[in-house]
Amino acid sequence: MLGAITLQFFLMYSQLTTLEFRRSGQILSNEMKLLLAMAPEHLDYVIRERSTDDLRIVVNEAGIFTASHQPVTGDLHMWPEGLEADGQLHNIVMEPEEGTPYTLRFLAERTPDGRVLVLGRSSHFLKEQKLLLRRVSLTTLVPIVFFALLAGVLLSHRALARVKDMHEAIDRIMRGDIHERLPTGTQQDELQRLAASVNRMLDRLEQLMRDMGNVGNDIAHDLRTPLARVRAGLERAISGPQASSPEALQKTIGRAIENLDQCFTIITALLRLAEIDNSKGRNAFMKVDLVALMRDAIDLYEPIAESENVVLLSHASEDVIWVRGDRDLLMEVLANLVDNAIKFTPAEGKVSVLVSMNGGRPSLVVTDTGSGIHPDERAAVLTRFYRSDKSRHIPGSGLGLSLVASILRLHNAELLISDVEPGVPEKGTCFTVLFPNERTGHA
Known part of the structure; x- marks a missing residue:
């Protein structure tokens, strides 16, 4: 967020500079066209008396010079160093006798009578706008950062609270409470979808555990019957009246083998089912x-x-x-x-x-x-x-x-x-x- 604010500030700063340069150039060009269209006597009067005119508001410096750059009239008493009377805008640093140097944008063109009209505009408007922009940015940055940090703390606390509830539910599940589920809220976010997915997985695991329990009961039931028959037959063969009869013993052993084969068939089938269910081949x-x-x-x-x-x-x-x-x-x-x-x-x-x-x-x-x-x-x-x-x-x-x-x-x-x-x-x-x-x- 701070990066976005900084980028926005620099973009506005550069746009202000470009806009003011373009605006000052247009103002100087328009004033130059207007003044050059005047008669020489009227032009001298306007330049001389411009301090009481609207021209003072848009043009900071104005003067008429001879072809040899000697001042004729106006408040510009010295030809700016480096200025050319070519109708182009020039940025020139002025160094007053007292005070700090400042920059003016000059436009110089020749009048119909051979003299040179010079107009200058200061960049103090741009400086004021930039100063205002800096103050506004600093003034708004502090509350924005404060509220962003506050919102981040609140949101993170809220998310961590939900994660904490999930951890507590997971701990209860690990302690053996297989009916426990992760809490899900009304928010349609990733945490809610994750909790829902985990709950579906737990439902499936609980069903599998229930099925395994049922399978164990079924195995015990199905194996108990043939094993009980084997035991009962062997007991009768040992203690019965025909215990010494080879034919009876052979018949008892045959039935025991059949019952044991049934047990082996069940076990083999279960192993085969487990092998197929776990197969990824x-x-x-x-x-x-x-x-x-x-x-x-x-x-x-x-x-x-x-x-x-x-x-x-x-x-x-x-x-x-x-x-x-x-x-x-x-x-x-x-x-x-x-x-x-x-x-x-x-x-x-x-x-x-x-x-x-x-x-x-x-x-x-x-x-x-x-x-x-x-x-x-x-x-x-x-x-x-x-x-x-x-x-x-x-x-x-x-x-x-x-x-x-x-x-x-x-x-x-x-x-x-x-x-x-x-x-x-x-x-x-x-x-x-x-x-x-x-x-x-x-x-």
Whole structure:
């Protein structure tokens, strides 16, 4: 601010000097034209009596000289040193017998009768204006600086008070109060936007912590059942009446292995979910042929479908449809969807897989004729460990669809769940995977 005031002062100072020089030159030129137009006798009278005339106000010095620079009349009794009668303005320093030197602007021109008319104007008007400007600037500078400093102190105190409140809130959060949030005011400034962003981040962290707690509870619940069955079976094998029977022990050990395998399946799926959620490896993506991917999945699950007496069909366009992604992860998506469809489709049912273009976007569609998913449960089935009541009797960990959702998030793909026959969930489920436009194309 002080720099701006100083710059403004110097600009005004220089403009005053330029303006006064131009103004004094115009005044001298105009007076010179007016006087030269007079008759010689009248000119002598005007110059001689100018102290009682308005000419005294605009011209400080005036005199008529001979061609040899001898004074004729007027209050200028000596030819200024360095002055030329060329009709041009000259700045000449006058040195009086007493007092300090001063500067006059002179204009000298020849009259029609051969003499020389000299007019001079002092720069004391400019000095007065500059003195006034300096005094006004100094007078206004003090209150301006004072109020600027006062405003700066008040604003900084206000901002620091808000920062202090934020620090106190952060300290409470660090002590374990995860429900605490940074204070936000009504001011639409950077601090308010920062506090709002941090609060959104804290909301997300709180949600993640809540989800982690729920996952821990779900893990404990899902692992407790098979482990309890293993313990109960082993206790019966040791203390039961058939403890010495090799066949009973072998059967007990087989069931224990099955239950432990279920535990390992849950743990492996959770580790796989964590690996995918923490993955940043989109740089390793490459072109994946969805049609070839579908054929590999069909070859893998066709024997399983036959053993379950389920018809497995596939449909694809003749063109090669490709997306950018990780082929192994996309194979895992398709395998989970097909396995889920076969698992929940009764005997004599049908599962179909379709690869096509949907609105310019590559799509992967898996439909079945199973028991369907109620619309209220379609968001929940994508979360970890969720299992609907009608699927409790079917073996599984409840992690397959959450694994599919995580992989598709990594690929910026969209998963839609709908009924095979709209409005009739009991007739089957349709899973539609839509891949993004910018990562697709036709080979």
